[in-house]
Amino acid sequence: xxxxxxxxxEVIAAFKPEIKGKTYVLIGAGYxxxxxxxxxYLAQGSPAHIVIASRTASKxxxxxxxxxxxxSGIKTIFVQVDVTDHSSVRRAAGEILEATKEKGIDVLVxxxxxxxxxxxxLDKQGIEYQLSTNHVGGFLLVNLLVPGLLTAVAAxxxxxxxxxxxxxxxxxxxRLTPFRFDDYNFSNGEKYEPWTxxxxxxxxxxxxxxxxxxxxxxxxxVAAAVHPGYNGNTxxxxxxxxxxxxxxxxxxxxxxxxxWEVSYDLPCQIFRFFLSYLELFACYGLAGGLxxxxxxxxxxxxxxxxxTTYLISLSLLYPTSPHSTARRR
Numbered sequence: 001x002x003x004x005x006x007x008x009x010e011v012i013a014a015f016k017p018e019i020k021g022k023t024y025v026l027i028g029a030g031y032x033x034x035x036x037x038x039x040x041y042l043a044q045g046s047p048a049h050i051v052i053a054s055r056t057a058s059k060x061x062x063x064x065x066x067x068x069x070x071x072s073g074i075k076t077i078f079v080q081v082d083v084t085d086h087s088s089v090r091r092a093a094g095e096i097l098e099a100t101k102e103k104g105i106d107v108l109v110x111x112x113x114x115x116x117x118x119x120x121x122l123d124k125q126g127i128e129y130q131l132s133t134n135h136v137g138g139f140l141l142v143n144l145l146v147p148g149l150l151t152a153v154a155a156x157x158x159x160x161x162x163x164x165x166x167x168x169x170x171x172x173x174x175r176l177t178p179f180r181f182d183d184y185n186f187s188n189g190e191k192y193e194p195w196t197x198x199x200x201x202x203x204x205x206x207x208x209x210x211x212x213x214x215x216x217x218x219x220x221x222v223a224a225a226v227h228p229g230y231n232g233n234t235x236x237x238x239x240x241x242x243x244x245x246x247x248x249x250x251x252x253x254x255x256x257x258x259x260w261e262v263s264y265d266l267p268c269q270i271f272r273f274f275l276s277y278l279e280l281f282a283c284y285g286l287a288g289g290l291x292x293x294x295x296x297x298x299x300x301x302x303x304x305x306x307x308t309t310y311l312i313s314l315s316l317l318y319p320t321s322p323h324s325t326a327r328r329r
């Protein structure tokens with residue numbers, strides 16, 4: 001069973017046969033990030049092809065170099081993409097599909113994101129920047145890459161092996177707010193609040209994975225949204241102070257009328273997670289992308305879904321919680 005202490009090495013060791021010879025596409029894997037750690041750990045399993053789609057070449061170069069150091073036989077390429085620019089997204093999608101056209105995309109992982117941007121900002125399409133980065137740009141790119149996933153399903157079916165998978169990194173921050181369908185752009189900034197904007201994007205991640213999974217499941221594609229934990233080892237929150245984090249509880253209380261609770265049993269866990277290493281947090285995305293036996297019980301909604309909500313990660317982080325139904329078989 002995987003739990004809150006599971007490392008990326010353990011996940012890779014458990015699923016090496018499933019990794020070998022496969023094609024992985026990671027969106028947003030510049031160094032340092034959870035995506036970059038996932039890429040380098042995947043390299044230990046001898047995949048055939050790793051495609052990294054990210055904004056800044058200089059941040060991807062050390063990741064590509066590390067992959068080649070681990071296994072020079074892996075075909076590794078970088079595709080430049082700015083998920084907040086839809087013309088860039090469409091160009092990148094074409095390049096990725098061309099690069100993977102022979103065998104398709106076995107696993108597609110979306111890790112790009114932004115968190116609690118203090119000033120109200122719009123992307124080139126006029127969409128609030130956090131929603132654009134965390135959801136809309138990825139939504140477009142992933143949908144454009146679905147033909148690659150279906151190509152992999154067809155290839156796997158002909159060889160009697162599995163299907164394809166999409167994984168998106170969300171956050172327990174989804175609990176801050178439902179999606180603001182009536183005002184996703186915060187009244188052109190007049191009602192903007194950074195953490196609410198972040199929570200909206202994370203809610204959208206879960207809804208997207210759930211919706212895509214329902215639509216593609218019968219075609220052999222599984223979709224998962226995973227919560228990677230809390231950490232300070234990426235650039236995601238480098239612009240924030242502890243005072244910025246301290247207001248989260250008040251914002252959630254105002255938005256939803258409920259208290260923010262991090263852990264079921266260890267009050268100090270959030271502090272431990274903020275100080276933990278990327279090696280630990282990469283494991284949740286890896287497990288979501290590799291383990292075909294995880295089943296998530298969404299007991300609060302009265303349904304059972306395979307790998308469609310962030311509860312996959314609650315089961316790993318908090319094995320004593322009421323949602324803990326994920327098991328390695």
